[in-house]
Amino acid sequence: MSTGAWAAAHEQSITDPTAFWGAAAEAIEWATPPTTVLDDSNPPFYRWFRGGRLNTCFNALDRHVRDGRGDQAALVHDSPVTGTAATFTYRELLDRVATFAGALASLGVEKGDRVVVYMPMVPEAVVAMLACARLGAVHSVVFGGFAPAELAARIEDARPVAVVSASCGIETTRVIEYKPMLDAALDRSSHKPESVIVLQRPQARAAVGERDTEWEELDWDELVSDAEPADCVDVEATDPLYVLYTSGTTGRPKGIVRDNGGHAVALRWSMENVYDIGPGDTFFTASDVGWVVGHSYIVYAPLLTGATTVLYEGKPVGTPDAGAFWRVCAQYGAKAMFTAPTAYRAIKRDDPTGSLLAGYDLSRLETVFLAGERLDPDTYAWATSTLGVPVVDHWWQTETGWPIAANLRGLEPMPIKPGSPSVPVPGYDVRVLDDRGEEVPRGTEGAIAIRLPLPPGTLPTLWEDDQRYVDGYLSVYEGYYLTGDGGSVDDDGYLYVMGRTDDVLNVAGHRLSTGSIEAALAGHPDVAECAVIGVADELKGQVPRGLVVLKGGVDGAAQGERIRAELVQRVRDEVGAVASLRRVDVVAALPKTRSGKILRKTMREIADGTVPVVPGTIEDASVLDALTPVLRPSP
Incomplete structure (x- = not known):
């Protein structure tokens, strides 16, 4: 068991969270510094950085331009499905975001308003998210191509002032038209947004403004052509940055709330301590902005850090082959990449000998991070031997927004144990409990729970439903957040996550x-x-x-x-x-x-x-x- 940097940081984060997270907050620029690091006056509704005011977009873009990073690449868009690629510097991305924020403001979008973003993996999706953050508006990104029923449920719940969409998304073998699905969703929803903004893509242009609707429809280019750039609007640290609805829900969708202050502090801390990514490094996260991984580690964390992030509109295989990830890593000099184990299993299936690595210079790739599904030891072994770099399993959830357990490559790299995401990340007091809520012995499986308070960046509640938050996550074990996963901790303190508790068999x-x-x-x-x-x-x-x-x-x-x-x-x-x-x-x-x-x-x-x-x-x-x-x- 480590007695070094990780152990000291974890111990302080649990015993003195005010000191630990107060120091971490110094990496964020505050318009007004927080007066209280941890507000524990109303458990189980803990809030972080009470009294602080900031703007997340300012921290992600403006301050980097001000401090001399304006000409550094901020966002790389690589799209094998369209055969295009583009790089945006911090200055160029800031200009686009400020202009689109001005366009949204001209439509009446204000602080606290919700904006639904229903887009594929295009730069404009990132621009729309950051533009909302710039205005203090609350974005709710819905995965592009979601069916009308799911999209309608989210529009109904979030009640957006505006919807930002695209004419289509592009898969390996087909073009998916978004606008008909959006129209069908708006027809189903009793809530009608005031504006619908559509990015026209040449692969399938959408008819805009031709049908009789209760909302105003605008072309993206038309909207921004006369827009005046908008300044940043400061918000409370405890104000929501976004709402992200969990997938697969029935009935009223479950909206995970992410606040501005805790989110910025936690993600900034995680980039250097978990992922070993600092200013100027390139980070390639192969996910989608519609998922929490895309929110956290395509958009916000790399930009809050001053790194370069890669937005990839493609697949691990089929665009054009199982060497796609290696090309991207080599072409843009990625220091680390992050994706799901299932992507590596698909690559292994198509290229079991790793022959497609030949010809790609991966000398700058230092680490591969995998999460989202359990990383089985065989896939771990294949990836490690094929790439020759550490392959790091780590575990987290939509609800937490950043890792619960990881091998912290920037803080203290530890021995990797196949099948384990390593140790609890500072801030998370992870326990394995039995049916009575008592800790089980080392090596014994039980329910994985996290003792309250949860660290910054995690969900403070569900969108407009405090009681559902308590009932769904906090009611089984008093004083604990129930992860819904089962597992065990070994004698070295390594966590083993064996799957959802409803995937435990009783034979x-x-x-x-x-x-x-x-x-x-x-x-x-x-x-x-x-x-x-x-x-x-x-x-x-x-x-x-x-x-x-x-x-x-x-x-x-x-x-x-x-x-x-x-x-x-x-x-x-x-x-x-x-x-x-x-x-x-x-x-x-x-x-x-x-x-x-x-x-x-x-x-x-x-x-x-x-x-x-x-x-x-x-x-x-x-x-x-x-x-x-x-x-x-x-x-």
């Missing part, structure tokens, strides 16, 4: 995590990726079923029986006969959300014969259609 009274069984399956040399679900069984309550995707070049038809038998034996050898894994199916693909999460719950519902809940964030619904006869064979 004849034995509690088994799907993560441990998946780790056994993933270690087979022919398996590219896998998933384990628990299905109902009359005798044992639940039994596990495995689904595996084979690596490219492996003939499933010819070798499937051998591979399946070997997989069943691997689980017996590594987990034990108690796992009762008898069935493993070889499938072409696993159903995932667009952020890369495997839809285990949906597959389990199909297998159990119940009506599955298919989230609007599903990447490819046809994958579920193909799996249905496998999961639920006809009688």
